[in-house]
Amino acid sequence: xxxxxxxxxxxxxxxxxxxxxxxxxxxxxxxxxxxxxxxxxxxxxxxxxxxxxxxxxxxxxxxxxxxxxxxxxxxxxxxxxxxxxxxxxxxxxxxxxxxxxxxxxxxxxxxxxxxxxxxxxxxxxxxxxxxxxxxxxxxxxxxxxxxxxxxxxxxxxxxxxxxxxxxxxxxxxxxxxxxxxxxxxxxxxxxxxxxxxxxxxxxxxxxxxxxxxxxxxxxxxxxxxxxxxxxxxxxxxxxxxxxxxxxxxxxxxxxxxxxxxxxxxxxxxxxxxxxxxxxxxxxxxxxxxxxxxxxxxxxxxxxxxxxxxxxxxxxxxxxxxxxxxxxxxxxxxxxxxxxxxxxxxxxxxxxxxxxxxxxxxxxxxxxxxxxxxxxxxxxxxxxxxxxxxxxxxxxxxxxxxxxxxxxxxxxxxxxxxxxxxxxxxxxxxxxxxxxxxxxxxxxxxxxxxxxxxxxxxxxxxxxxxxxxxxxxxxxxxxxxxxxxxxxxxxxxxxxxxxxxxxxxxxxxxxxxxxxxxxxxxxxxxxxxxxxxxxxxxxxxxxxxxxxxxxxxxxxxxxxxxx
Numbered sequence: 001x002x003x004x005x006x007x008x009x010x011x012x013x014x015x016x017x018x019x020x021x022x023x024x025x026x027x028x029x030x031x032x033x034x035x036x037x038x039x040x041x042x043x044x045x046x047x048x049x050x051x052x053x054x055x056x057x058x059x060x061x062x063x064x065x066x067x068x069x070x071x072x073x074x075x076x077x078x079x080x081x082x083x084x085x086x087x088x089x090x091x092x093x094x095x096x097x098x099x100x101x102x103x104x105x106x107x108x109x110x111x112x113x114x115x116x117x118x119x120x121x122x123x124x125x126x127x128x129x130x131x132x133x134x135x136x137x138x139x140x141x142x143x144x145x146x147x148x149x150x151x152x153x154x155x156x157x158x159x160x161x162x163x164x165x166x167x168x169x170x171x172x173x174x175x176x177x178x179x180x181x182x183x184x185x186x187x188x189x190x191x192x193x194x195x196x197x198x199x200x201x202x203x204x205x206x207x208x209x210x211x212x213x214x215x216x217x218x219x220x221x222x223x224x225x226x227x228x229x230x231x232x233x234x235x236x237x238x239x240x241x242x243x244x245x246x247x248x249x250x251x252x253x254x255x256x257x258x259x260x261x262x263x264x265x266x267x268x269x270x271x272x273x274x275x276x277x278x279x280x281x282x283x284x285x286x287x288x289x290x291x292x293x294x295x296x297x298x299x300x301x302x303x304x305x306x307x308x309x310x311x312x313x314x315x316x317x318x319x320x321x322x323x324x325x326x327x328x329x330x331x332x333x334x335x336x337x338x339x340x341x342x343x344x345x346x347x348x349x350x351x352x353x354x355x356x357x358x359x360x361x362x363x364x365x366x367x368x369x370x371x372x373x374x375x376x377x378x379x380x381x382x383x384x385x386x387x388x389x390x391x392x393x394x395x396x397x398x399x400x401x402x403x404x405x406x407x408x409x410x411x412x413x414x415x416x417x418x419x420x421x422x423x424x425x426x427x428x429x430x431x432x433x434x435x436x437x438x439x440x441x442x443x444x445x446x447x448x449x450x451x452x453x454x455x456x457x458x459x460x461x462x463x464x465x466x467x468x469x470x471x472x473x474x475x476x477x478x479x480x481x482x483x484x485x486x487x488x489x490x491x492x493x494x495x496x497x498x499x500x501x502x503x504x505x506x507x508x509x510x511x512x513x514x515x516x517x518x519x520x521x522x523x524x525x526x527x528x529x530x531x532x533x534x535x536x537x538x539x540x541x542x543x544x545x546x547x548x549x550x551x552x553x554x555x556x557x558x559x560x561x562x
Contacts (some may be wrong), residue, residue, distance in 0.1 A: 023035070030358075031074070032080075034079055035050070047193075048140075049193070052077065054102070057098075064159075087286075109192050115194020117196060118499045120495070137464070140464070141159075143463075143464075162175055166261070169215050172309040172393075176215075202225045207233060215321055216337070217235060225335060229339070230339040230340075235418075240303075243303065245309045248289070249270070252285055253273065287378060295357075295358035295359070310560065324561065325558045332425060334426045337426060338497050338503060347442075348364070384550060412540050429503055433458070434528055436453060439461050500529055511533060
């Protein structure tokens with residue numbers, strides 16, 4: 001996905017330098033940095049500081065370990081251009097760098113200690129195996145018109161971020177710990193950029209949204225943010241947790257060195273071995289592992305090969321208890337939550353690997369691993385799921401129903417349940433994004449039977465400036481009028497939530513003078529965001545009740561995912 005990104009980096013950096021009116025110096029307690037300034041297409045000032053190190057390079061003995069805070073530096077750090085992103089497991093050739101833990105700050109006001117702007121701290125998606133905070137995907141420009149600071153950063157993905165030996169030698173979750181350190185850095189230093197550390201909202205999409213919910217669940221993140229936004233993801237999503245990480249990590253070792261004794265090697269031997277392996281060798285091996293995915297082990301259904309784990313209790317542990325059970329107990333970081341789904345998330349599904357035939361032939365594949373079924377219940381549950389989606393037919397006769405299954409299994413069910421659980425302890429505002437516009441960049445990929453539905457990731461283009469994959473949202477006036485209206489609504493509600501902890505603090509014409517209601521445990525209201533805004537009840541109600549019944553009747557707790 002990101003193999004040609006360095007070329008685009010070069011182009012973007014030339015554009016930045018051409019538009020820079022002056023260098024901007026900021027003195028931090030750990031060193032001085034030089035940023036730049038430019039105008040957005042609407043004429044708003046944008047002060048940028050890119051590629052600022054927030055951690056020591058996670059190399060050599062720090063590989064597979066929790067990040068260490070960046071030590072002070074001498075001189076002026078050049079923060080006028082993007083730096084390296086992390087290795088990408090999905091790339092066939094080594095793509096990225098191990099030295100990748102950098103943070104970016106974008107603000108509409110010249111940095112000053114007198115500032116008090118709200119801060120929106122963004123975590124990118126990519127299934128925990130790819131992703132990077134690059135402007136071609138996550139340009140901050142449109143946010144600058146709304147008086148907020150945008151912070152983006154890189155965290156380790158794939159084996160570099162989530163390798164685990166299942167014990168205290170390599171506990172795992174280093175990607176989440178990178179996020180935690182970046183969040184601490186923001187709390188400590190954002191005041192030097194004119195931001196208010198007491199007004200930090202964390203938000204993310206897909207795996208970034210799942211990451212946001214992990215921070216809601218983790219005691220380590222307590223007090224570091226005051227609100228959260230989750231777009232199409234949750235820690236309760238099946239793909240956002242890996243319960244077989246030790247075996248997967250050891251298998252990666254065998255890909256790196258076929259003679260490596262994965263059955264008898266100790267965790268310390270694994271750690272010491274990998275400490276000296278070139279990063280690009282690990283990256284190539286991880287891609288080989290990634291390519292082994294098959295219909296019986298779809299990562300989007302069963303869990304990405306390198307993803308968060310539940311750690312043993314130790315000083316640096318990020319999460320130590322089953323996620324669902326934590327939320328059920330109410331022992332979470334009680335912050336306002338804005339969360340939602342797109343109408344048909346899994347429209348990206350294609351049958352290139354024969355999944356339709358596999359799921360039609362073996363209904364047991366339909367059972368979520370997180371249900372922990374007893375053996376005698378498996379056939380009953382599998383047949384119940386098949387019947388719900390196909391009645392008396394099969395997925396071969398109606399493959400569109402498999403798309404619906406994947407949307408529900410991988411996204412909707414867990415995200416709705418997350419909102420329901422959190423509504424018992426805090427304010428929750430839930431949405432369904434239902435506008436399939438040109439701005440989403442997917443109108444040329446409509447699937448028969450779903451021509452008006454919205455797939456995973458489309459809403460991102462209504463928030464960030466994007467210039468990638470044939471989509472350029474720099475100049476919004478080039479898009480249909482309704483696309484522009486929906487974009488203004490989305491970014492207005494998201495930034496108002498960051499400012500006021502509610503997405504509709506007052507009635508305005510742009511938002512049809514409505515007030516977005518909170519989710520209540522006994523009254524699940526949500527906002528349907530289409531060409532018009534409409535308040536509805538109980539999202540995907542028939543589906544959710546069916547799965548709720550199956551989990552209640554046959555599932556065996558404790559549950560990690562849902």
